[in-house]
Amino acid sequence: MVLPLMQKLQDRIVAANTLLAAYAVPIEGTLGRKHPEEPDETRFPFQRDRDRIIHSLAFRRLKGKTQVFVAGEGDHYRTRLTHSMEVAQISRDIARTMGLNEDLAESIALAHDLGHPPFGHAGEEALDAWMHEHGSHFEHNEQSLRIVTTLETHSSLHTGLNLSFEILEGLMKHRTPHDSPALDHPRKPSLEAQVVNIADEIAYTGHDCDDGLRAGLFDKSALMNTPLAREAYACIVPRGTSFRGALIHLMVSDLYTETERRLALKNIRTLQDIYERAEDCVAFSESMAKKLVELRTFLWNNMYLHPEVRKHSSQGQAIVTELCQRLYAQPNDKVVTLMKVHSCSAEEAVKDYVAGMTDVFATANARDL
Ligand code: MG
Numbered sequence: 001m002v003l004p005l006m007q008k009l010q011d012r013i014v015a016a017n018t019l020l021a022a023y024a025v026p027i028e029g030t031l032g033r034k035h036p037e038e039p040d041e042t043r044f045p046f047q048r049d050r051d052r053i054i055h056s057l058a059f060r061r062l063k064g065k066t067q068v069f070v071a072g073e074g075d076h077y078r079t080r081l082t083h084s085m086e087v088a089q090i091s092r093d094i095a096r097t098m099g100l101n102e103d104l105a106e107s108i109a110l111a112h113d114l115g116h117p118p119f120g121h122a123g124e125e126a127l128d129a130w131m132h133e134h135g136s137h138f139e140h141n142e143q144s145l146r147i148v149t150t151l152e153t154h155s156s157l158h159t160g161l162n163l164s165f166e167i168l169e170g171l172m173k174h175r176t177p178h179d180s181p182a183l184d185h186p187r188k189p190s191l192e193a194q195v196v197n198i199a200d201e202i203a204y205t206g207h208d209c210d211d212g213l214r215a216g217l218f219d220k221s222a223l224m225n226t227p228l229a230r231e232a233y234a235c236i237v238p239r240g241t242s243f244r245g246a247l248i249h250l251m252v253s254d255l256y257t258e259t260e261r262r263l264a265l266k267n268i269r270t271l272q273d274i275y276e277r278a279e280d281c282v283a284f285s286e287s288m289a290k291k292l293v294e295l296r297t298f299l300w301n302n303m304y305l306h307p308e309v310r311k312h313s314s315q316g317q318a319i320v321t322e323l324c325q326r327l328y329a330q331p332n333d334k335v336v337t338l339m340k341v342h343s344c345s346a347e348e349a350v351k352d353y354v355a356g357m358t359d360v361f362a363t364a365n366a367r368d369l
Pocket of ligand 1: 083087113200261
């Protein structure tokens with residue numbers, strides 16, 4: 001018997017698809033999941049994916065992970081959690097404006113940084129260096145994928161969250177999920193995945209300027225030496241609104257114009273066109289890309305390489321390295337359980353455990369060791 005709600009869901013899927021561009025990933029997706037599931041009674045498939053991501057343990061731990069500063073140092077600086085929410089918000093807005101699948105973009109965005117270890121990029125470098133000593137490597141995008149396919153649990157019947165393959169593709173960036181029977185060769189990323197990549201850049205450029213100013217690492221007059229910051233400040237004069245908002249507005253507006261131009265230039269008409277040849281369709285214009293490089297260089301020199309930030313980064317790296325070495329020499333219960341449950345090597349279990357830690361948990365554990 002078909003439930004009335006099921007009929008409504010099907011009707012809603014049909015209606016929602018009429019709002020999408022021909023090159024968007026359809027509301028119901030096309031690839032399904034590794035373990036087939038009955039349709040939900042009320043939610044679209046990518047909405048279920050989003051809910052699984054938000055309810056995962058790894059997602060909640062993002063609140064305790066550094067973006068640039070050591071988390072907890074100031075209540076108003078971004079964490080990985082607020083960063084992921086900003087990326088999701090920007091991705092959804094861009095997706096909706098361009099007639100793309102908003103739920104897919106949102107899900108990829110919310111999951112894109114799940115694999116980040118404690119202490120931001122400093123922690124990632126330390127984990128990667130330690131893994132190299134064991135003939136392997138660490139990369140946060142791969143770890144995000146490992147979290148949703150292996151480490152998190154949605155059902156006792158299988159490992160992972162059993163997300164739709166389109167989301168796994170979006171997290172993999174340019175490669176094919178290895179266990180997708182639907183995909184035997186790599187294909188270009190969907191426009192939704194491309195939107196998230198660039199929304200990530202838009203979000204961190206905006207909030208790093210904001211956090212850097214708040215922390216007093218640089219001031220407005222220094223920032224005004226870059227053309228994009230000058231433009232953004234000029235924008236806010238008549239409105240009295242925030243510098244971050246103006247910066248995001250400038251980047252997003254440029255993105256719409258350039259993406260439209262590229263879609264027309266490449267004669268993109270269908271989703272198949274996207275998968276075959278639409279790499280880098282979602283992009284900034286050449287002049288915006290150049291201005292962004294200048295602003296990123298400014299942030300690099302004045303923020304990421306600032307002595308205060310570097311001090312925290314090297315402390316974080318030392319903690320990560322120490323934790324890896326000690327837990328490898330003397331695995332605790334958590335590491336032993338990870339090895340058993342996921343039939344993995346000691347170094348992989350140590351990597352999974354340490355990568356999952358928040359800054360505070362890692363710091364406390366390094367002290368306890
Ligand atoms: Mg990010």
